[in-house]
Amino acid sequence: MKETGEIVERENSEKKDYDYDHHLEASKRLPPWTKQITIRGVFASVILGSIYTVIAMKLNLTTGLIPNLNVSAALLAFMYMKTWTKILQKLGIPFVPFTRHENTMIQTCSVACYSIAIGGGFGSYLFALNKKTYELAGGANSPGTYKELHVGWMTGYSFLICFAGLFVLIPLRKILIIDYKLIFPSGMATAVLINGFHSQGDDMAKKQIKGFAKYFSFSFLWAIFQWFFTGKGGCGFAQFPTFGLEAYKQTFYFDFSMTYVGTGMICPHIVSFSLLFGAIISWGIMWPLIEKQKGEWYPNNVPQSSMESLNGYKVFISIALLLGDGLYNFIKIMYFTYASIYGRLKRENLGLAVGSEKEVTETERLQNEVFIKEAIPMWFGVIGYTLFTIINAFAIPLIFHEVKWYYVIIAYIIAPSLAFCNAYGTGLTDWDMAYNYSKLGLFMMAAMAGKHHGVVAGLVGCGVMKAVLFVSSTLMHDLKTGHLTLTSPRTMLLSQAIGTAIGCVVSPLTLSLFSKAFDVGNPNGEYKAPFAIVFRNMAIIGVQGFSALPKHCLHLCYGFFGFAVGVNIVKDLVPKKIRKWMPLPICMAVPFLVGGYFSIDMCIGSLILLVWQKVNGKKAELMSTSVASGLICGEGLWILPAAVLSLARIKPPICMKFLSS
Numbered sequence: 188m189k190e191t192g193e194i195v196e197r198e199n200s201e202k203k204d205y206d207y208d209h210h211l212e213a214s215k216r217l218p219p220w221t222k223q224i225t226i227r228g229v230f231a232s233v234i235l236g237s238i239y240t241v242i243a244m245k246l247n248l249t250t251g252l253i254p255n256l257n258v259s260a261a262l263l264a265f266m267y268m269k270t271w272t273k274i275l276q277k278l279g280i281p282f283v284p285f286t287r288h289e290n291t292m293i294q295t296c297s298v299a300c301y302s303i304a305i306g307g308g309f310g311s312y313l314f315a316l317n318k319k320t321y322e323l324a325g326g327a328n329s330p331g332t333y334k335e336l337h338v339g340w341m342t343g344y345s346f347l348i349c350f351a352g353l354f355v356l357i358p359l360r361k362i363l364i365i366d367y368k369l370i371f372p373s374g375m376a377t378a379v380l381i382n383g384f385h386s387q388g389d390d391m392a393k394k395q396i397k398g399f400a401k402y403f404s405f406s407f408l409w410a411i412f413q414w415f416f417t418g419k420g421g422c423g424f425a426q427f428p429t430f431g432l433e434a435y436k437q438t439f440y441f442d443f444s445m446t447y448v449g450t451g452m453i454c455p456h457i458v459s460f461s462l463l464f465g466a467i468i469s470w471g472i473m474w475p476l477i478e479k480q481k482g483e484w485y486p487n488n489v490p491q492s493s494m495e496s497l498n499g500y501k502v503f504i505s506i507a508l509l510l511g512d513g514l515y516n517f518i519k520i521m522y523f524t525y526a527s528i529y530g531r532l533k534r535e536n537l538g539l540a541v542g543s544e545k546e547v548t549e550t551e552r553l554q555n556e557v558f559i560k561e562a563i564p565m566w567f568g569v570i571g572y573t574l575f576t577i578i579n580a581f582a583i584p585l586i587f588h589e590v591k592w593y594y595v596i597i598a599y600i601i602a603p604s605l606a607f608c609n610a611y612g613t614g615l616t617d618w619d620m621a622y623n624y625s626k627l628g629l630f631m632m633a634a635m636a637g638k639h640h641g642v643v644a645g646l647v648g649c650g651v652m653k654a655v656l657f658v659s660s661t662l663m664h665d666l667k668t669g670h671l672t673l674t675s676p677r678t679m680l681l682s683q684a685i686g687t688a689i690g691c692v693v694s695p696l697t698l699s700l701f702s703k704a705f706d707v708g709n710p711n712g713e714y715k716a717p718f719a720i721v722f723r724n725m726a727i728i729g730v731q732g733f734s735a736l737p738k739h740c741l742h743l744c745y746g747f748f749g750f751a752v753g754v755n756i757v758k759d760l761v762p763k764k765i766r767k768w769m770p771l772p773i774c775m776a777v778p779f780l781v782g783g784y785f786s787i788d789m790c791i792g793s794l795i796l797l798v799w800q801k802v803n804g805k806k807a808e809l810m811s812t813s814v815a816s817g818l819i820c821g822e823g824l825w826i827l828p829a830a831v832l833s834l835a836r837i838k839p840p841i842c843m844k845f846l847s848s
Contacts, residue, residue, distance in 0.1 A: 220561055220675035223288040229685060231267050231293050235260060236300025236686060237693050242823035243301045244697045245446065247310025248707055250781050251718040252462075252774070254453040255617070257298050257377045257664065259816035264293035265384050266396045287385040291674040292682045294377060295665040299658075299686025304694045306352075306621065306657030307345045312629070312646045314698075314716050315723035319708040324723045325494045329730070332589075332642040336702070340586050341695035347582055348651050349687050351575035351599070352658025353680065355606045357568025363663060364670055365555050369614025374667030380812075381672050391809065398813040399820075406445040406821025413443065414829060418842030425713070428845050429787075435845075437470045438782030447785045449818030451792020452811055457767060458774050459786065459793040465775030466783030474501070485737040491710075494724070498710065499737045501780050502724055507744035508776035509721070511751025513623035519755075520612040520620060554670050561675035572603070579651070587647050589640035594632050598648055601627070602655040613660045614667075621656035626725065628652030633729030641730035646722060658687065704830035717780040 239256060246253045268285045275282045307313065313336070314320060321333035356363070363369050384392045417423035425442040428435035451459045477500055481487060489496045494503075576599040580592040605624045613619050632648025633641040662683050669679040701707050707714040736744075751772035758766045778786050792815070799807040 217557065217673055218286070218288060220677040223286075223675060223678040224292055224681060224685075225283070225289055227268075227271070228289050228293045229296065231264060231271075232296030232300065232682075232686060233689055235263055235267065235293065235297040236689050237697075238263075238820065238824060239297055239301035240304050240690065240693045240697050241826050242446070242819060243304040244309060244694070244701060245714075245823060245826055246450070247304060247718075248314075248701060248714040248716045250447075250777055250785050251310060252450070252454075252458075252777055253305055254450050255373045256301065256453075256816075256819075257294065257373045257668075258380055258812050259453075259819070260297040260301075261290065261294040261377045261380050262395060262399060262813060262816055263820070264290055264297065265381070265392060266399060268293070269392070269396070287381050287672045288674045288678065290381050290384065291378075291665075291669055291672045292678055294381070294668070295679055295682040296686035296689070298665065299661065299683045300690040300693060302657065302661045303345060303349055303687060303690030304697065306654050306661070307349060307690070307694055308650050308653060308722075309341075309694055309698045310716055311718040312625075312649045312653070312722045313341065314708070314719035315646055315726070316643065317708070317719075320716070320719045320723050323708070323710065323720055324727065329642045329727055332640070334587070334643065336698065338695045338699050341698070342691055344583070344586055344650075345691040345694065346688075347575070347579050348654035349658050349691060350684070351572060351579065351602075352606070352655040353662060353684055353687065354568045354571030354575065355603050355655055356610055356659045356663060357563050357571075357680070358565045359607060359610075360563070360663070360666055360676065361559065363610060363614060364667055365558060367611075367614070369611065369667075370617075371614045371664050371667035372617040374664035375671060377664075378668045378671030381668070395810065395813040398810045399817040402814045402817030403821040403824075404817075406449075406818045407825055408821075409443075409445060410822045410825035410829075414825075414832075415839050416841045416843040418839045422839075422842035422844055424843070426843075426845065432845070432847055437475065438778075438784050439466070439470065439787065440784050441787050441791065442784045444785065444788050445818040445822045447788030448792040448795070449815040451789030452796045452815035452818070454789065454793070456793045456797065457769075457771060459789040461770040461772075461774035462778055462786035463783070463790050464770045466778035466786045468775070469501070469504075469779040470783050473504075484739060495737050500740050500743065502720055503736060503740055503744050504747050505776040505779040506721055506725060506728075507748040508751050508772045508779070510626070511748040512755065512772035512776075513620075513626065515752050515755040516620060517623050519759075521608055523612075554673060557673050558670050558676060561677050563676055563680055572599075583647065583651070587643055589636060589643040590632070590647050591636075594635055594644065594648060595651060597635075598628050598632070598651045599655070602652055605652070606656050606659045609656045610660045610663045614663065619657065619660050621653050621660060624656050625649045625653030629722070629725060630729045633726050636730075638730055642723070642726040645726035645729050649722065649726075658683075700830050704833040715781060717777070721780070 239260060242256075243253055268290065272282055272285050304310070316334045317336050318333045321329070364371075413424045417425070425444065426435075427440060427443065429441040430439050434440065474497060477484065478497055481497075485496055485499070491498060576596065579599070580595045583595050584590050584592050605627070609620050609624055626649065628651060629645045629649035633645030635641075636644035662680070665683060666676055666679050668674075669676060701714065705714050706712045708716045708719065710720075754769060754772055758769045761769075796807065796811055799811065
């Protein structure tokens with residue numbers, strides 16, 4: 188028996204050696220990184236990145252909630268390139284085979300492109316600078332502190348702040364991905380999808396593409412059909428009083444938006460239900476009760492959009508929820524980040540490698556080898572970040588005279604440690620906290636600049652910080668995808684740079700198109716840009732304090748701030764089966780400003796997915812992302828022709844309205 192055991196052990200050892208040798212041969216057969224980036228891939232990235240930028244901008248300007256679209260981008264990239272190569276094949280034109288590396292490269296470019304619409308602040312801190320938001324927030328609170336949004340300076344500003352984020356975490360990429368083995372859930376899910384497409388044959392891919400095409404067509408045609416009934420403001424299926432006219436007045440109705448139904452299918456269920464809970468608390472209970480106090484709590488004669496009216500309660504209570512949730516999670520993630528790093532360092536005798544060689548599979552050996560072989564030099568990251576810090580210290584004050592050069596230097600000194608914490612937290616939880624970390628920049632610069640220049644300086648400081656943090660964590664997600672698909676880190680970095688450059692041009696143009704075609708920033712319209720008013724008022728608070736708030740508003744803010752912190756504490760203490768049903772304060776805050784209609788759309792998407800998972804779990808897992816992506820992209824694509832029709836002054840022929848009998 189002992190001899191037999193030794194033989195088996197020897198055979199297993201020989202097999203492992205063979206597998207490893209086989210993997211080494213496989214790594215040698217991989218195309219060099221210069222071949223992984225193609226001209227057709229860049230062309231595809233421009234198209235897909237532009238489509239996703241339009242979708243992200245719509246979500247930015249309507250609710251400010253944007254789901255992670257990495258998996259969707261990988262699916263669309265595969266579908267686009269497979270269609271392209273099939274056309275060439277039928278025409279008899281020779282072509283280079285489509286590989287997982289090219290698929291990863293296109294996905295990275297597309298995601299980097301639409302990420303600028305989010306990280307660049309086009310629906311939040313940047314839009315908060317314009318005159319309309321300045322007037323909505325009460326111009327008297329901060330006289331003259333606005334800057335109109337023009338494509339020229341927005342493009343230059345985006346290039347300056349977003350490219351710095353590409354360099355900040357390059358020296359730490361091996362620590363985060365190989366040594367600490369962080370999951371980066373979205374990056375991993377994208378890699379699993381791409382590897383599946385290119386290794387499991389075309390059956391799975393064909394089903395997913397067919398599902399995407401079917402629901403894309405439905406969503407696109409439904410958006411066209413709806414357009415014919417939207418003759419004037421407040422018309423169309425989007426205004427259908429689903430639960431009656433009284434509920435409709437309090438924004439409780441299904442607005443037939445396939446974008447939000449699809450978003451509800453992609454987001455975790457608790458996100459959709461937290462939104463609905465927030466809508467019920469605010470529009471169902473609080474706002475009707477506060478409105479009855481009109482004349483006592485706030486004046487009768489102030490405009491509806493004024494911060495001294497009901498709108499003040501909406502804005503500042505949502506800020507209290509956001510700050511409570513953000514501050515708690517900021518402290519928690521900082522603590523766990525440093526505790527985890529300290530624990531690893533102590534456990535490994537100050538060595539950063541985690542786990543022994545026995546824990547590393549042969550596949551992981553190959554992935555690590557490719558990741559390390561195509562190393563990006565540390566000096567490249569350090570010099571790149573330093574160079575952009577120096578350039579931005581001189582260039583940003585030329586765009587915003589309220590900002591001093593040393594404000595920018597201070598922000599860029601603080602940013603790397605926060606970027607590491609954010610990337611570490613994102614790698615563990617998939618929850619990007621750049622939004623919360625950037626508030627440090629907002630309050631810091633607002634306080635330094637003082638009363639006259641603090642609002643603009645605070646918003647710019649928020650932008651500088653958020654762009655670095657958001658772009659760097661996006662790059663880490665994509666490097667994780669590249670690590671698992673055996674794509675060179677150099678390919679990933681260059682793809683991210685190309686996508687960022689495309690995004691810095693496309694995002695300002697997209698915002699300009701939306702601003703000209705639609706009534707963006709109108710608190711009663713479709714494109715409310717809710718986070719613009721939130722960020723502006725946070726900057727005003729940073730400069731002036733709470734003096735301008737209506738009666739009892741500050742007490743309510745304290746209550747909701749405490750509620751946000753309390754919910755998070757309880758969630759961390761109770762068992763997982765109870766925790767998963769507790770609301771997320773950061774999601775609850777959105778309908779306080781926007782209304783309840785979109786939360787109903789998202790809950791319908793979540794319920795569809797829940798029922799589908801119960802009826803046929805395997806099919807739901809395989810197809811849900813494709814179906815959701817089709818619904819989002821179909822309606823999203825219609826925005827472009829709708830904007831062109833609006834600019835050409837071609838109006839829908841019918842106005843469908845619902846009135847009381």
